[in-house]
Amino acid sequence: MSNDALIARLQEQIGKDAVLTDADVLATYSRDMMPLASAGKPVAVVLPSDTEGVQATVRACAEAGVPIVPRGAGSGLSGAANAVDGCVVLVLTKLDKVVEIDAGNRLAVVQPGVVNLDFRSAVEKHGLFYPPDPSSYDWCTIGGNLATNAGGLCCVKYGVTTDSVLGLEVVLADGSLLKTGRRTVKGVAGYDLARLFVGSEGTLGVITQATVALKPLPQAPATLVAGFSTTEAACEVVARAVREGLVPSLLEIMDASSIKAAEAYLKTDLGAGSDCRALLLAQSDSGGEAARRELAVLEQICTDCGADLVYATDDLExxxxxxxxxxxxxxxxxxxxxWLTDDLCVPRTRIAELILGCERISEEVGLRIAVVGHAGDGNMHPTIVYQPDDPDEFARARKAFDAILEVVLSLGGTVTGEHGVGKIKREWLEREIGPVGLRVHRQIKQALDPDNLFNPGSMFSLT
Structure with a gap:
């Protein structure tokens, strides 16, 4: 089947308005937010409005031998949604319904095109809470969150996306619809296929619906901020908090570079002093006296570790x-x-070594590197700043990106905590999981997508 014949078939089955071929439009949908990842030229962008439209698209592309790259809002930071030459970009933003909110069983059924913030707002009206909150939560979609197993600031207490997933509906490579998982609290019937698809970056199938678990709406949080003259002292607080069993709803860290940038942008002094090398921000949503007790323990730990500033408040604003x-x-x-932001995770006891490693790399490449991250679970985001019109700075930014990952693996960490592998960390995935792990990945891919139809070249190659 020629490309023209494929486009004609898609227009007939999905609708002419849902099949886009204008060159400028194709370019708009060809890549996500990661500047290092290459992007190809698709032959068409298809925007179905229901599961049947997704199935029709997959069947047509399978018959034509045309690869499919699933895409949500394009907020990703790994190149996982980037087009490959000659593909169809399958955009799922029109599957945007919250199908059901079951307050009695604390679950919801949601389509992939629903914006994370809109979904959170919808369940809040029922006194419920959907925890995953990526930094782009006000415009990223649930489907993209599922594809990359996204996290956010609340992960330390509530986990990442997969921890909220009960079941999925997934269109497979032959166009059939797989229904996985359950609606019950417990269930161990068969393999846990839902978890297999979460985080698979669209390489195994196209998620068209998810059943997710919800939490009771948390209490208004109490907040603590602490400033430290050494990075090691701040990270010792994190390690001690973990040892003592504290589970704040949020525990974030900012290094000196990120503190200075935030102060300049907000035109305010955060009160940490000019010698502050690290800032910890914590919240407890346990409510009332319980939250105050939790933060009081954390405050004492900060003081014991030599904090220069410790301030707690239960005022929401x-x-x-x-x-x-x-x-x-x-x-x-x-x-x-x-900025070029990295995503990685190290053992919580080694966060300081990671931050100091980034400072060393910053000096070596001559570029600003700011580190912020979710200290409670060790998920750090070193962010490299460079001038886009300077090829030399771009090359040094790429060098720094890889050097940081080298440090991460040396510390016993992982090369991605929540953004995914995509098209920029394929070689790093191989280094992390080893040849046997890579072989198993390829075998799973071959079993579910034997013609390499879905998002080819993302995560790993088949050869």
Whole structure:
């Protein structure tokens, strides 16, 4: 089947308005937010509005031998949604219904095109809470969160996306619809196929619906901020908090570079002092006296570890203001150039070594590197700032990106904590999981997608 014949068939089955071929439109849908990842030219962008439209698209592409790259809002940071030459980009944003909210069983059924924030707002009306909150939660979609197993600031207490998934509906490579999982609290019938598809970056199938578990709506959080003159002292607080069994709903860290950028952007002094090398931000959503007790213990740990500043508040607006410093870091760094953010995870006892390693790499390449991250689970985001019109700076940024990953593996960490492997960390995945792990990945891919139809070249190659 020729490309023209494929497009004609898709227009007939999905609708002419749902099949886009304009060159400028194709370019818009060809890549995500990761500047290092290459992107090809698709032959068409298809936007079905229901599961049947997804199935029809998959069947047509399978017959034509045309690869499919599933895509959500394009907020990803690994190149996983980037087009390959000659593919069809399958955009799922029109599957945007919250199908069901079952408050009695604390679950919901949701389509992949629903924006994370919209979904969270919808379940909040029922006194419920959907925990995963990536930094792009106000525009990223649930489908993209599922594809990359996204996390966010609340992971330390509530886990990542897969921890909320009960079941999925997935269109397979032959166009059939697989229904996985359950609606019950417990269930061990067969392999846990839902977890296999979560985080698979669209390489095994196309998720068209998810059943997710919800939590009771947390209490308004109490907030703590602490400043330290050494990175090691701040990271010792994290290690001690873990040893003592504290589970705050949020525990974030900012290094000196990110603190300075946030202060300049917000035009305010965070109160940590000019010698501050690290800032910890914590919240407890246990409510009332329980939250105050939890933060009091953490406050004492900070003091014992030599904090120069410790401040706690149960005022909601004041807490939001303090947390804003963490949330604006990436935007603040744009004052100095464009940013290239990495995503990795190290054992919590080795966070300080990672941050100090990034400082060394920053000096070696001559570029600003700011580190922020989810200290409670060791998921760090070193962010490299460079000038986009300077090829030499771009090359040094790429060098720094890889050097950071080298440090991560040496510390017993993993090369991605929540953004995924995509098209920029394929060789790093192989180094991390080894030849046997890579062989098993390829065998699973071959079993579910024998013609390499779905997102070829993402995560790993078949050869």
């Amino acid at each position: 004041e807490g939001k203001m303090l947390l804003q410093a963490r949330r604006v870091v990436l935007t603040a760094l744009e004052m100095y150039g464009v």
